[in-house]
Amino acid sequence: MVISMVVVVTSDTTSSEDIQSIDSLLLDVSALRVATDNFAEDKRLGEGGFGVVYKGILPDGQEIAVKRLSQNSRQGIGELKTELVLVAKLNHKNLVRLVGVCLEKHENILVYEYLPNRSLDIVLFDAQKNKELPWAMRYNIIEGIARGLQYLHEDSQMKIVHRDLKASNILLDSTYNPKISDFGLAKIYGGDRSHIITKRIAGTLGYMSPEYAMRGQYSIKSDVFSFGVLVLEIVTGRRSYGSYDYEKGTDLINAIWQHWIREKVVELIDPSLRNNSPIDQLLKCIHIGLLCVQENPADRPLMSAVNFMLSSNTVQLPSLSRPGFCTQEICANSTEVSSNELSITKLEPR
Structure with missing residues (x-):
């Protein structure tokens, strides 16, 4: 997957201007609903202050971990964008790989490779x-x-x-x-x-x-x-x-x-x-x-x-x-x- 991004990041914050082009990473929320059986409870992998992580399967058979920001999340959209900007620019076998992102009006989601042995x-x-x-x-x-x-x-x-x-x-x-x-x-x-x-x-x-x-x-x-x-x-x-x-x-x-x-x-x-x-x-x-x-x-x-x-x-x-x-x-x-x-x-x- 080719990642095309122009990023401007300060040491303390990440704004909406930090993400100029993420077309190759964008995933539609409807596709993620299908992949996770509409965020079904039996697909839940874990939960943190940000929200819930679900297991999903994309149409090509790829297994994914879907990190869905909750409305009451303590993490917030700022932290989610920080994570998106940083992880998308990093590439190392000992760092989790970003698959895609969904930043729609009521859904803020990061999608990662699924790791079967969990944490x-x-x-x-x-x-x-x-x-x-x-x-x-x-x-x-x-x-x-x-x-x-x-x-x-x-x-x-x-x-x-x-x-x-x-x-x-x-x-x-x-x-x-x-x-x-x-x-x-x-x-x-x-x-x-x-x-x-x-x-x-x-x-x-x-x-x-x-x-x-x-x-x-x-x-x-x-x-x-x-x-x-x-x-x-x-x-x-x-x-x-x-x-x-x-x-x-x-x-x-x-x-x-x-x-x-x-x-x-x-x-x-x-x-x-x-x-x-x-x-x-x-x-x-x-x-x-x-x-x-x-x-x-x-x-x-x-x-x-x-x-x-x-x-x-x-x-x-x-x-x-x-x-x-x-x-x-x-x-x-x-x-x-x-x-x-x-x-x-x-x-x-x-």
Whole structure:
């Protein structure tokens, strides 16, 4: 499919002028109604703050995922257009592929390739389904996410900060290769600035970096933090939130760090991996995950460095400092948070 677009994008917003020509991507809503049996309930794949995603089949037999913006969506047409503009200009095997768009008066819809194994969180955090993810497959998922992020941050025409990298936004194809999805909160990041400050804190509980959640500062290193959380989740099979006693200030990063310094981190590895996986590779991934969640963004590696560390068996990994621990608490004066209206704050060292 040829994509013909003329796009003008600022670092903070996308207007209707950003999309000048999308003729080759336009799909008629009637065709999407046919493809999804009129958005039938049994075609529903999932739901988020934006609306509902349905499975559909085009007349040529192509399977699609139809992201339909609801009238009461928190995402809004601005974010939908941002996602359209960014995804249409991106091309990488570890990013979800845009098939088409419908921007009619009462319907705002993005259409993506259908990925049969759904999202990583559905498999990873299910005690039975996660047995479908042996270590070799999980390592491939980690590497694929890292390659996709390097493309966004360093190799694409635009430097892009995703801002909502999480397990539910990692989709899996038929062979469990990962594809980063949901670019509604993404931002163009360019120039020589070390970070950008926003008054709108938009992200997801448990994955936002402390400097972003507390001060609104985001950069490519914010995504690196989220990637680090994802790596720790993949190795342990535990969510970054909801698995520990938060009243005592214990989250996944904190728990892993405490076990790491006591040289007992093996105890937190997913039990299904402990007896049939290379322990040195598991420990390397935990080390890389902790490196990515360092408190100081400058101490977190670029994704190109992460990919080098993942691919090398001889590289010496940098030493670790105490990470930026996070707890969950309702932020009474927060602005907007995309899907979980909670912020995260740093725990002071004990």
